Each structure stands twice: as C-alpha cells, then as structure tokens.
Amino acid sequence: MTAELIQATLETLQMVVASTVLSAIVGLPVGVLLVLSARGGLRPAPVLNRILGLIVNLGRSLPFIILMIAVIPFTRLLVGTTIGSAAAIVPLTIGAIPFLARLVESAVSDVDPGLVEAAQAMGARTGQIVGKVLLPESRPALVRALTVTFVTLIGYSAMAGAVGGGGLGDLAIRYGYQLFQTNVMVVTVVLLVVVVQVFQLLGDRIARRLDRR
Amino acid sequence: MIETIALRKEYSADGRQTTALDGVDLSVAAGEVYGVLGASGAGKSTLLRCVNLLERPTSGTVRVAGEELTALGPADLRAARRRIGMIFQHFNLLSSRTVAGNVALPLEISGTGTRRERSARVAELLEYVGLGDKAEAYPATLSGGQRQRVAIARALADHPRVLLSDEATSALDADTTRSILALLRRLAGELGLTILLITHELDVVREVCDSAAVLAAGRLVESGTVADLLARPDSVLAAQAFAPVAADPAAAYGGRVVRVAFTGQADGQAAVGELARRYELDVRLLAGTVQTIAGQPVGRLDLALDGPADRIDAGLAWLADHGLAVLPDDAWAEVAV
Ligand SMILES: Nc1ncnc2c1ncn2[C@@H]1O[C@H](COP(=O)(O)OP(=O)(O)O)[C@@H](O)[C@H]1O
Numbered sequence: 001m002t003a004e005l006i007q008a009t010l011e012t013l014q015m016v017v018a019s020t021v022l023s024a025i026v027g028l029p030v031g032v033l034l035v036l037s038a039r040g041g042l043r044p045a046p047v048l049n050r051i052l053g054l055i056v057n058l059g060r061s062l063p064f065i066i067l068m069i070a071v072i073p074f075t076r077l078l079v080g081t082t083i084g085s086a087a088a089i090v091p092l093t094i095g096a097i098p099f100l101a102r103l104v105e106s107a108v109s110d111v112d113p114g115l116v117e118a119a120q121a122m123g124a125r126t127g128q129i130v131g132k133v134l135l136p137e138s139r140p141a142l143v144r145a146l147t148v149t150f151v152t153l154i155g156y157s158a159m160a161g162a163v164g165g166g167g168l169g170d171l172a173i174r175y176g177y178q179l180f181q182t183n184v185m186v187v188t189v190v191l192l193v194v195v196v197q198v199f200q201l202l203g204d205r206i207a208r209r210l211d212r213r
Numbered sequence: 214m215i216e217t218i219a220l221r222k223e224y225s226a227d228g229r230q231t232t233a234l235d236g237v238d239l240s241v242a243a244g245e246v247y248g249v250l251g252a253s254g255a256g257k258s259t260l261l262r263c264v265n266l267l268e269r270p271t272s273g274t275v276r277v278a279g280e281e282l283t284a285l286g287p288a289d290l291r292a293a294r295r296r297i298g299m300i301f302q303h304f305n306l307l308s309s310r311t312v313a314g315n316v317a318l319p320l321e322i323s324g325t326g327t328r329r330e331r332s333a334r335v336a337e338l339l340e341y342v343g344l345g346d347k348a349e350a351y352p353a354t355l356s357g358g359q360r361q362r363v364a365i366a367r368a369l370a371d372h373p374r375v376l377l378s379d380e381a382t383s384a385l386d387a388d389t390t391r392s393i394l395a396l397l398r399r400l401a402g403e404l405g406l407t408i409l410l411i412t413h414e415l416d417v418v419r420e421v422c423d424s425a426a427v428l429a430a431g432r433l434v435e436s437g438t439v440a441d442l443l444a445r446p447d448s449v450l451a452a453q454a455f456a457p458v459a460a461d462p463a464a465a466y467g468g469r470v471v472r473v474a475f476t477g478q479a480d481g482q483a484a485v486g487e488l489a490r491r492y493e494l495d496v497r498l499l500a501g502t503v504q505t506i507a508g509q510p511v512g513r514l515d516l517a518l519d520g521p522a523d524r525i526d527a528g529l530a531w532l533a534d535h536g537l538a539v540l541p542d543d544a545w546a547e548v549a550v
C-alpha cells in the first residue's frame with residue numbers, strides 16, 4: 001500500500017509540474033500579449049485583443065470535467081491514449097492556460113507605467129521593455145500566479161484521476177470509494193493537503209525573496 | 214538645441230476635447246538650463262513629453278540637436294531618444310534592479326560596450342553623482358534624493374546632449390531639492406549638457422535656470438533669460454517673485470499707489486527721494502524688495518503718492534526717464550502661475 005501511495009503521489013506531482021510548466025510556456029506569452037495589445041498598451045491591437053480575450057474567457061468558463069471529455073480526441077491524437085497521467089497532462093494544461101494567462105495579464109499590467117515610460121525614453125524596443133522591465137518588475141506577482149495555478153491544478157488532477165488519469169485522485173476513488181477503504185481515502189487527502197501546503201509555502205517564499213520594493 | 218514650432222497637442226477622452234498645448238514655440242540654446250514654469254494642468258508635462266515624442270504632438274515640429282524628431286521613423290526615433298536623457302518626479306527606477314543595474318539599463322538597451330565596459334561606465338557615473346558606495350543597493354533602500362541621483366546617473370549613461378526633467382525636485386524636501394539643483398547646474402557646466410526642466414516652483418527657476426518661459430493654459434505667455442524676465446516690470450515671473458502687498462492697494466492705502474521696478478544700474482531709493490523733493494509729492498513707501506538675480510540687484514518698490522494729479526503724472530514720467538519702470542495697473546492683478 002505504501003508503495004502505491006508513493007507511486008500515486010509521484011504521478012500527481014509529475015502531472016501537475018508538467019502541466020504547470022507547459023501552461024506557463026503558453027500562458028505567459030498570452031498574458032503579455034493581452035497587456036501589449038490592450039487599448040493604450042504598447043502595441044494596441046483591438047481585434048487581436050478582443051479575440052484573445054474571448055478565447056481566454058471561454059476556456060475559463062468551461063467546467064474542467066467537461067473540458068476533459070471535450071479534449072479526448074485531441075488527447076488521443078497527441079499522446080496515443082486517454083488513460084494515465086501522461087494523457088491527463090493534456091486537459092490539465094489546456095485548462096490552466098487561460099487561467100494563468102489572466103493572472104499574468106493582471107501581474108504585468110500592475111507594473112508602474114512610469115517605468116515603461118522611462119524605458120521608452122531610453123529608446124527601448126517593445127521586446128526590450130517586456131524583457132527588461134515588464135517581466136522582471138512583475139516577477140514576484142508572476143511567481144504567485146504560478147503558485148496559484150499549481151495549487152489549482154492539484155485539485156484538477158484529482159478530478160482527472162477519477163477518470164483514469166492516475167495519481168492520488170485515482171487512488172482515492174479506487175480504494176476509498178469503490179473498495180470502501182476509508183483510511184486510504186483519508187491518507188490521500190492528507191497527502192494532497194501536504195503537497196498543496198509545501199508548494200504554497202515555497203511559492204510565497206520565492207515571491208517574497210524576489211520582491212525588492 | 215531644442216526647438217518646438219507651433220506645437221499643438223489635443224487629447225480627446227470620452228468625447229471631450231482638451232487642448233493641452235496650443236501652439237508652443239520654444240527655443241533652447243545649447244548648454245543652457247531652461248525652465249518652463251506653470252501651474253498644475255498648464256501643459257508642462259505634455260510639452261516635455263512631446264520633446265522626446267513620448268507623446269505624439271497633434272501638429273507642429275520638434276527639433277533636437279538639429280534633427281527633426283517629428284519626421285523620424287520608429288528606429289531613428291529610438292536612436293534619437295538615446296541621445297536625450299530624462300528624469301522624473303517619482304524617479305521611475307526599476308525596483309527589481311540594483312542601483313548599478315538601473316544605471317546600466319540604457320547601455321543594455323542601446324547595446325553599448327561589453328559587460329565590463331558598461332560596469333566601468335556605471336561605476337564612473339555613480340562616483341560622479343556621489344553614490345559610489347551604493348552600487349549594489351536596491352532603490353527601495355535609498356532616500357528620495359539618492360534615488361534621484363541614481364536616476365540622473367542613469368539618464369547620463371549614454372552620453373546624452375540633452376536632459377529633460379519633469380518636476381525632478383517636486384517630491385523632495387528643500388535641502389535635497391537644493392542639492393539636486395546644484396547637481397543639475399554642475400551637469401550643465403561640466404558636461405555642457407542642455408537641460409530643459411519643467412516645474413511649478415519659481416524658486417527652481419530662480420536657482421538654476423539661465424532662461425525660462427511661463428506656460429499657462431497650453432500657451433507660452435513669456436520667455437527670455439531669467440534675469441531679463443525678473444527685471445522686466447510687466448513679466449509674470451516678476452509678478453510672482455514680488456508678490457503684491459495687498460489685493461487692492463489703492464483702497465488699502467489711499468492716494469495713487471504705484472509699483473516701481475528697477476534693476477542694477479538704477480538706484481531705486483535715491484530716485485524715490487528725488488521724486489518727493491522735485492515734484493513736492495507726499496511719498497510713502499508701502500513695501501520694497503531687492504533681490505539679487507543673476508548677480509545684479511532687481512527691486513520693486515510699492516509707493517503711495519499723494520499730491521495733484523498732474524504732478525504725480527510728471528513725477529512718474531521722470532522716474533521712467535531715469536531707468537525705473539512704473540508698472541501698468543493691470544500688472545497688479547495677481548497672475549496665477
Ligand atoms: N493622457 C491624457 N489624456 C487626456 N488628457 C490629458 C492627458 N495628459 C494630460 N491631459 C490634460 O492635458 C492638460 C495638461 O496636462 P499636463 O501636461 O499633465 O499638465 P502639467 O504637467 O502642467 O500639470 C491637463 O488638462 C490634463 O488633464
């Protein structure tokens with residue numbers, strides 16, 4: 001049983017870490033793009049902004065359980081199967097991208113416009129303003145955004161586990177629900193809480209260390 | 214060095230149109246410290262931001278160092294901006310970078326030098342502004358005056374010919390203001406920098422500026438050297454420097470109340486004594502100020518004259534002939550600056 005619990009915890013971590021990283025790869029640029037293309041932004045593009053915003057809102061309003069089922073064909077195409085933690089990464093990532101993009105948007109647009117202006121006065125290109133001003137200045141807020149995404153994904157991953165995604169959620173359903181082993185259920189819940197706590201504390205600590213204001 | 218021609222800037226927000234600049238012709242000579250004085254909302258920041266085109270003017274021309282900025286494409290404009298430093302009221306330093314990192318930023322942006330050359334330049338600049346020991350500190354740990362020094366070092370990093378200053382001392386206390394102004398003065402003297410600064414404080418203009426202009430409701434109402442403006446009896450700058458003794462002096466003191474202006478070559482007090490004797494007038498001195506401006510005395514005397522009207526008129530004409538300007542009545546109205 002202990003081996004199984006360790007195995008399931010590792011699977012959960014693997015799913016959540018992988019989908020957090022993957023969603024950051026897409027969500028970060030999307031969030032920045034939302035800020036740049038906004039009215040009064042550095043590169044105003046109303047149409048692009050409207051479309052991106054719409055897609056993000058759509059993704060945000062879709063319940064995860066529906067999204068998971070809706071992307072099954074895409075998952076099969078990408079991973080070859082719809083069972084297991086590798087397959088669960090696909091819906092988890094897709095679900096997290098719009099969530100993270102909004103958090104990134106809010107973090108980046110909180111940067112003091114005076115700093116952007118100072119960089120413009122130095123003759124900075126838009127890319128330099130993003131790389132040298134917007135991202136570094138919002139780093140603490142970005143770390144907090146990633147932490148929130150990670151924690152949310154742990155909850156989602158348990159849901160994915162329930163439909164064959166592996167990990168702690170899967171274990172809890174199989175032993176706790178189907179085999180009435182309440183103690184396994186309790187242990188998995190405790191493990192989930194511990195994982196959330198550890199990563200939340202870690203994220204908070206990193207964010208605080210990066211914050212020089 | 215800096216020239217704006219017929220500069221206009223209109224903002225339209227929620228259907229309402231604001232004219233922030235209404236045809237501004239400004240001319241700043243090389244090596245000069247030029248102040249634009251104006252009340253809040255007069256358009257000062259807009260004017261300054263139009264000089265490096267952070268704000269695109271609605272119409273008009275901006276020329277800096279002979280280059281017509283308003284005609285440049287994006288890449289050329291970025292290159293031109295690197296030759297124009299800018300400092301701000303709230304310093305606008307990156308909180309995520311150390312002092313040295315902040316000063317290095319313009320060099321990174323322009324891709325100047327190797328990492329080693331950049332850090333040598335940064336050390337030299339920090340030494341110059343008196344913060345050699347603060348290189349590794351973060352801006353949050355510095356005082357306001359220190360932060361503005363960092364911002365000045367940063368603005369100088371790429372060897373600009375021109376420095377723009379948007380209320381750079383307005384967030385600082387009196388002593389710190391004085392030391393920052395002294396530093397700006399030094400930059401003009403030692404580096405030959407042309408400085409255009411905007412402020413709502415007359416003292417700033419009086420302390421560091423060679424020339425000045427007064428901006429009100431988007432128009433330049435006067436411009437010239439600070440010494441000339443303060444000496445000129447009808448200037449807005451002088452009206453502010455020498456505040457009137459009473460809102461309606463004639464009612465307060467009786468008789469004919471006049472304000473007399475004089476500069477270095479004329480001797481105000483002696484002339485007033487002569488006026489009383491020669492025209493047999495009863496002259497009372499209500500108030501008097503003499504200030505040293507650009508090394509020469511500039512004075513104002515508020516006088517109440519009693520006597521026959523024709524002798525008063527003759528007396529005032531005599532004063533004017535002897536280098537003392539008698540202010541027209543409307544110059545008494547307090548001019549909002
Ligand atoms: N971005 C803007 N949008 C709309 N109106 C503006 C904007 N910036 C400035 N204004 C208006 O232009 C006028 C001049 O503003 P500003 O140049 O900031 O004045 P000052 O710096 O002298 O206080 C004000 O009436 C202000 O409300």
Ligand SMILES: [Mg+2]
Pocket residue numbers: 257258259380
């Ligand atoms: Mg202003």
